[in-house]
Amino acid sequence: MAKRVEAEGVTAYYGSFKAIENINLTVEPKTVTALIGPSGCGKSTFLRSINRMHEVLPGARVDGKLTIDGQDIYDRDVDVTAVRRMIGMVFQRPNPFPTMSIFDNVVAGLKLNGVRKKSVLEDAAEKALRSANLWDEVKDRLGKPGAGLSGGQQQRLCIARTIAVEPQVVLMDEPCSALDPISTLAIEDLMFKLKDQYTIIIVTHNMQQAARVSDRTAFFSIERTGDPGRLIEYDYTQKIFSNPSVKKTEDYITGRFG
Numbered sequence: 001m002a003k004r005v006e007a008e009g010v011t012a013y014y015g016s017f018k019a020i021e022n023i024n025l026t027v028e029p030k031t032v033t034a035l036i037g038p039s040g041c042g043k044s045t046f047l048r049s050i051n052r053m054h055e056v057l058p059g060a061r062v063d064g065k066l067t068i069d070g071q072d073i074y075d076r077d078v079d080v081t082a083v084r085r086m087i088g089m090v091f092q093r094p095n096p097f098p099t100m101s102i103f104d105n106v107v108a109g110l111k112l113n114g115v116r117k118k119s120v121l122e123d124a125a126e127k128a129l130r131s132a133n134l135w136d137e138v139k140d141r142l143g144k145p146g147a148g149l150s151g152g153q154q155q156r157l158c159i160a161r162t163i164a165v166e167p168q169v170v171l172m173d174e175p176c177s178a179l180d181p182i183s184t185l186a187i188e189d190l191m192f193k194l195k196d197q198y199t200i201i202i203v204t205h206n207m208q209q210a211a212r213v214s215d216r217t218a219f220f221s222i223e224r225t226g227d228p229g230r231l232i233e234y235d236y237t238q239k240i241f242s243n244p245s246v247k248k249t250e251d252y253i254t255g256r257f258g
């Protein structure tokens with residue numbers, strides 16, 4: 001199910017403002033890739049380019065090529081909804097549908113895709129909740145509102161909702177930034193488990209987290225305010241954190257700037 005993501009010369013704009021320029025990077029299937037870098041260097045913009053969420057904003061556009069297992073997702077004939085189904089996204093703040101039960105949150109995407117059969121939905125919900133390491137905590141209260149869970153549980157619920165539709169790539173934009181350390185560790189454990197099946201790309205401000213969870217790390221930066229973000233270095237996480245090739249990467253990970 002996991003797929004390779006390849007960016008070739010990806011440049012993204014907000015109106016006339018160029019937010020990222022000429023990003024080239026290949027993300028291997030069944031790996032976790034961390035995007036790190038100072039605020040405003042375009043990590044989220046790049047992430048949102050991968051599932052065509054960037055272009056939702058008026059005036060926003062993407063140039064260059066983005067392929068998923070060789071399929072150009074910006075091709076004219078591509079169905080954008082299908083792209084977003086294939087590439088799931090988890091956001092910074094847990095955002096369960098507030099009026100829906102835990103069960104309905106998990107199966108919301110499946111229902112949108114036309115799945116109606118109760119037994120299919122029940123099986124899918126259990127599978128997704130187990131994968132998200134949440135089943136044991138919620139199995140006796142599936143009919144209760146998703147909004148009644150703790151922040152960490154809500155984020156795992158959102159992850160369950162994302163993987164219930166069996167995407168091939170999972171994008172996570174600072175998924176732990178609103179969580180306490182215990183919930184953060186739970187999500188990190190989960191990423192480790194999920195990479196058996198999915199290609200995961202995560203934006204994080206937390207260096208330790210990038211070092212703990214990712215196989216490869218991409219370091220983005222900007223020269224000065226108003227300049228586009230660029231990919232400075234991309235390598236195995238261990239290499240980036242122990243012996244980066246570029247001085248700027250070293251300065252960032254050792255806390256000298258950013």
Ligand SMILES: Nc1ncnc2c1ncn2[C@@H]1O[C@H](COP(=O)(O)OP(=O)(O)OP(=O)(O)O)[C@@H](O)[C@H]1O
Pocket residue numbers: 014017019037038039040041042043044045046057229
């Ligand atoms: N909706 C928007 N409209 C206009 N400019 C935007 C918009 N969103 C982001 N930008 C600009 O694009 C650039 C990249 O922003 P982006 O959020 O991708 O960076 P980031 O590295 O994810 O930052 P952070 O770590 O602070 O979340 C920044 O200069 C930002 O101000």
